[in-house]
Structures are given as structure tokens and as C-alpha cells.
Amino acid sequence: MSSTASARAELIDHLRERGITDERVLHAIAMVPREEFVPTAFKHRAYEDSALPIACGQTISQPYTVAIMTQALQAEPGMRVLEIGTGSGYQAAVLAMLGLKVFTIERHYDLLHAARQTLERIGCNVATHLGDGTVGWSAFAPYDRIVVTAGAPEIPSALLRQLAPDGRLVIPIGGREQQNMQVVVKIGDTNQYDVFDYGEYKFVPLIGRNAWERDDAAPQG
Ligand code: SAH
Numbered sequence: 001m002s003s004t005a006s007a008r009a010e011l012i013d014h015l016r017e018r019g020i021t022d023e024r025v026l027h028a029i030a031m032v033p034r035e036e037f038v039p040t041a042f043k044h045r046a047y048e049d050s051a052l053p054i055a056c057g058q059t060i061s062q063p064y065t066v067a068i069m070t071q072a073l074q075a076e077p078g079m080r081v082l083e084i085g086t087g088s089g090y091q092a093a094v095l096a097m098l099g100l101k102v103f104t105i106e107r108h109y110d111l112l113h114a115a116r117q118t119l120e121r122i123g124c125n126v127a128t129h130l131g132d133g134t135v136g137w138s139a140f141a142p143y144d145r146i147v148v149t150a151g152a153p154e155i156p157s158a159l160l161r162q163l164a165p166d167g168r169l170v171i172p173i174g175g176r177e178q179q180n181m182q183v184v185v186k187i188g189d190t191n192q193y194d195v196f197d198y199g200e201y202k203f204v205p206l207i208g209r210n211a212w213e214r215d216d217a218a219p220q221g
Contacts, residue, residue: 082136082147102126104128146169148206160193
């Protein structure tokens with residue numbers, strides 16, 4: 001086995017030990033070359049279970065976090081899923097590998113451009129959009145699943161509106177530094193939701209009209 005293949009296999013064992021039980025999710029993670037999504041300087045750390053820096057002061061999420069969010073989505077092949085926060089494109093690739101129709105939005109042009117190239121290179125078919133994901137992507141709504149990979153102060157109402165009946169939204173909610181992962185399940189075709197708390201996580205802030213202000217617009221001092 002090559003060193004990359006054995007590092008990837010070790011990561012999958014580790015995710016299993018940490019409680020990831022959905023075999024389809026583990027398989028999808030095993031199929032995506034994470035080293036393609038991290039900057040050159042960090043390629044040797046691609047299969048560590050840690051978040052790593054990417055361009056624009058952002059991060060590629062920790063594999064465990066990607067696994068738990070993907071598992072929490074409980075998505076079936078063929079479903080339409082909207083991701084807010086493309087970043088490196090890694091989470092989008094894992095979702096595509098699960099057989100989902102993936103739509104992803106990023107606010108930084110440089111990140112989106114690089115993610116597009118990576119996804120294309122590894123043969124992942126994902127629809128990408130440059131913009132503020134807190135307003136969703138109405139052109140392709142509704143979505144069976146929505147996953148937000150940045151921390152929000154509250155649930156953006158536009159995302160609830162773009163959720164299909166019985167849809168699920170996975171989103172970290174809380175402060176700028178720390179959040180609780182929430183799983184929001186739409187009850188049938190109503191405006192009622194069940195909400196489940198999956199515990200504490202640290203995400204970069206979700207910045208936009210229905211979330212936090214830009215970093216450089218925050219008060220100094
Ligand atoms: N899913 C990514 C994680 C990236 S970190 C991955 O697998 O690599 C979160 C990303 O959300 C950052 O790239 C950040 O720029 C982006 N982001 C923050 N607010 C956003 C918004 N309102 N709309 C779209 N993207 C946003």
C-alpha cells in the first residue's frame with residue numbers, strides 16, 4: 001500500500017473509533033484525495049484529523065467534523081444538497097462521492113476558483129456559485145439537504161425557506177469563536193422543525209447579510 005493509501009486507511013479507522021458509523025460516509029471519505037484540497041505546504045498532514053489553513057484566512061474542516069456533518073445529513077443518493085462555504089471544496093467532494101447533486105456557494109473568489117479547479121481535476125461534478133450563501137441559492141431550490149460549514153449567529157431564514165419537505169439542515173450556531181452543531185429537521189411540508197444539538201465545534205464565521213459582519217468591518221480594539 002502507498003503511504004497515502006495507508007494514511008487514508010488509518011484516518012478511516014480513526015473516524016470509526018471516534019464513532020462514525022455510516023459506512024457510506026466512511027467510504028466516501030476514503031475515496032476523496034484530501035491532499036488535493038490542502039495547500040502544498042500541508043500536504044504531508046492531509047490525513048491528520050485536523051483542520052488546516054487554506055487561502056483567504058479560512059480553513060479546510062477537520063475530517064471528523066466533515067464526517068459527523070455528512071452523517072448528520074442522512075442523505076440518500078440522488079438528493080439535492082446545498083453547501084454554504086465551499087472553502088477548499090473538500091466537503092463538496094465528499095457529498096458528490098455519496099451520489100448527491102451538490103450545489104455549493106463561496107464568498108471568496110480565490111477560494112471558489114481554486115476549489116472548482118480541484119473538483120474538476122479529480123472528476124467531481126459540483127455546481128458552484130460565488131456569493132453570499134446566507135441568502136441561499138433560490139434558482140435551484142428547494143434542497144433536500146443543506147449544510148453550512150461556517151458558524152452562524154442564528155439560522156438564516158432564507159435557508160429554511162429553501163428546504164424541501166422533510167428536509168434537513170446542518171448548521172453550527174453560536175458565537176464567532178465557538179458554536180453548537182444543530183440539526184434542523186423540517187416536519188413534512190409545514191413551517192415546523194425539530195432541532196437536535198450535536199455539541200460544540202469551532203468554525204470560521206459565516207459572513208453575510210443574514211449572519212456576521214465582515215471581519216474588516218468589525219469594531220477595532
Ligand atoms: N467546506 C469547506 C470549509 C471551508 S471554511 C471545506 O471543505 O474546505 C468555511 C468557508 O465558508 C470559508 O471558505 C468562508 O469564506 C466561507 N463563507 C463564510 N461566509 C460565507 C457566506 N455567507 N457565503 C458563502 N461562503 C461563506
